[in-house]
Amino acid sequence: MKSQDVRKQFLDFFESKGHLIVPSAPIVLKDDPTLMFNNSGMAQFKEYFLGNATPKSNRIADTQKCLRVSGKHNDLEDVGFDTYHHTMFEMLGNWSFGDYFKEEALPWAWEFLTEVLKLDKDRLYVSVFEGNEAENVPFDQEAFDIWKQFVPEDRIILGNKKDNFWEMGDQGPCGPCSEIHIDLRTDEERAAVSGRSLVNADHPQVVEIWNNVFMEFNRKADGSLEKLPAQHVDTGMGFERLCMAMQNTTSNYDTDVFTPLIEKVEEITGLKYTSNEVKDISEEQNKTNIAIRVIVDHVRAVAFAIADGQLPSNTGAGYVIRRILRRAIRYGFTFLNTKEPFIFKLVAVLADQMGEFFPEIKKQQGLVTNVIREEETSFLRTLDQGLQLLDNVIATNQGKEVPGAKAFELYDTFGFPIDLTALILRERGFSLDEAGFDKAMQEQKSRSRAASEVSTDDWKILVEGNTETFVGYDQTESDAKIT
Numbered sequence: 405m406k407s408q409d410v411r412k413q414f415l416d417f418f419e420s421k422g423h424l425i426v427p428s429a430p431i432v433l434k435d436d437p438t439l440m441f442n443n444s445g446m447a448q449f450k451e452y453f454l455g456n457a458t459p460k461s462n463r464i465a466d467t468q469k470c471l472r473v474s475g476k477h478n479d480l481e482d483v484g485f486d487t488y489h490h491t492m493f494e495m496l497g498n499w500s501f502g503d504y505f506k507e508e509a510l511p512w513a514w515e516f517l518t519e520v521l522k523l524d525k526d527r528l529y530v531s532v533f534e535g536n537e538a539e540n541v542p543f544d545q546e547a548f549d550i551w552k553q554f555v556p557e558d559r560i561i562l563g564n565k566k567d568n569f570w571e572m573g574d575q576g577p578c579g580p581c582s583e584i585h586i587d588l589r590t591d592e593e594r595a596a597v598s599g600r601s602l603v604n605a606d607h608p609q610v611v612e613i614w615n616n617v618f619m620e621f622n623r624k625a626d627g628s629l630e631k632l633p634a635q636h637v638d639t640g641m642g643f644e645r646l647c648m649a650m651q652n653t654t655s656n657y658d659t660d661v662f663t664p665l666i667e668k669v670e671e672i673t674g675l676k677y678t679s680n681e682v683k684d685i686s687e688e689q690n691k692t693n694i695a696i697r698v699i700v701d702h703v704r705a706v707a708f709a710i711a712d713g714q715l716p717s718n719t720g721a722g723y724v725i726r727r728i729l730r731r732a733i734r735y736g737f738t739f740l741n742t743k744e745p746f747i748f749k750l751v752a753v754l755a756d757q758m759g760e761f762f763p764e765i766k767k768q769q770g771l772v773t774n775v776i777r778e779e780e781t782s783f784l785r786t787l788d789q790g791l792q793l794l795d796n797v798i799a800t801n802q803g804k805e806v807p808g809a810k811a812f813e814l815y816d817t818f819g820f821p822i823d824l825t826a827l828i829l830r831e832r833g834f835s836l837d838e839a840g841f842d843k844a845m846q847e848q849k850s851r852s853r854a855a856s857e858v859s860t861d862d863w864k865i866l867v868e869g870n871t872e873t874f875v876g877y878d879q880t881e882s883d884a885k886i887t
């Protein structure tokens with residue numbers, strides 16, 4: 405089943421259960437001081453749960469563009485190194501605002517997965533909150549009893565507060581959740597460990613796909629719980645992971661969400677994406693595979709953020725976007741040997757593929773392409789200069805350890821990323837004095853603090869010991885570094 409159809413099946417199914425289908429909220433949040441990007445389906449409905457606004461319908465379903473690169477949910481460092489965490493992904497969700505509860509939500513989830521999508525029942529595991537006496541929260545007997553009608557008991561896993569209990573904060577709405585995991589191991593692998601209950605922490609191919617949260621209680625200031633007068637359901641399912649299960653692959657990158665992008669990178673670089681096995685980055689072919697995963701993932705995040713109005717910049721959300729793009733450029737530069745801009749060429753592929761469901765990406769295609777190309781051009785120049793300087797450092801270095809202060813100079817003056825310095829040194833048989841680098845960084849921070857009083861509105865004044873130079877009204881060199 406094509407990814408387009410997977411999405412449509414989900415929305416049609418919940419429409420048939422009386423849900424109003426709404427569009428995704430923008431990925432970038434402009435009016436929420438607590439959150440930079442949408443990182444889950446429920447963010448756009450927060451006010452309904454808090455009772456500050458009334459929804460158009462008490463049953464809603466959608467697919468939400470999410471970004472998990474900052475704050476409480478930050479998956480950035482995993483991206484490329486596993487095959488099922490992305491920066492940007494779609495979260496399919498259904499909601500009940502004071503309407504249906506566990507008795508409907510869990511059987512519907514099961515019906516959708518096993519009857520509509522016809523996923524193999526034997527490969528599904530579910531988890532239920534085990535309870536926590538110290539925190540006054542009971543075992544979720546109701547969810548357990550509902551699941552028992554569908555799932556053998558040895559595949560109902562009891563989960564702890566960290567994984568199976570949701571709370572908005574120290575006070576306010578909270579409740580148990582129940583997750584659904586899918587086992588994508590081969591039959592042989594499964595036979596070898598039969599009878600053993602798994603969740604994805606135990607095996608990389610047993611993957612969480614759907615989380616059902618039941619907002620059942622209100623936590624009061626004294627820590628005690630009371631039943632909420634109106635109970636709510638909030639669910640989130642990883643769209644790309646569901647496509648993986650539906651397309652019989654063991655990696656999100658082998659689904660049609662990613663293969664057109666991967667093929668384009670192969671065409672541009674002449675390299676081949678060969679394997680989803682996640683191994684050490686020190687092997688040559690793994691470097692290629694990891695870099696390709698990073699690039700096809702990151703271009704989606706950056707393209708959708710720009711299409712939703714967040715340009716790369718040096719502050720706030722714009723800086724996060726710039727860093728994601730620079731991470732992609734750096735992986736290409738280092739592991740795919742791409743010395744010319746090329747990521748911008750992926751935007752056309754993305755627009756073709758996603759434009760029907762998300763028209764914003766087609767509408768903004770020109771802008772997105774240009775912005776990415778310009779960012780690539782300027783950061784590649786930085787990388788190139790830095791590399792030459794690093795060659796000089798290596799040629800004149802005494803011994804096999806490069807002083808931290810030298811690496812800091814490259815970082816501070818030219819924006820050359822420290823992890824890239826470390827990597828290149830390692831490849832050439834040198835090591836980096838990391839403690840020296842950290843010390844130089846600390847010293848620079850105290851110098852900038854001391855110097856910050858002498859800036860006027862538009863011009864930054866260069867004072868002794870402060871490396872900041874004026875490069876434009878909205879950009880200073882020391883802000884432009886990536887860390």
Ligand code: ATP
Pocket residue numbers: 444472479488489490491492493495612613614615640641642643644645
């Ligand atoms: P995981 O444990 O795999 O990190 P999670 O528990 O953090 O997932 P939830 O917050 O429960 O995820 O989000 C609901 C669903 O969204 C998950 O069940 C998963 O299918 C999907 N999901 C979460 N994070 C990502 C991500 N970084 N990339 C792709 N899908 C994701």
Ligand code: MG
Pocket residue numbers: none
């Ligand atoms: Mg997570």
Ligand code: MG
Pocket residue numbers: 567612
């Ligand atoms: Mg989880």
Ligand code: MG
Pocket residue numbers: 583612615
């Ligand atoms: Mg979860």
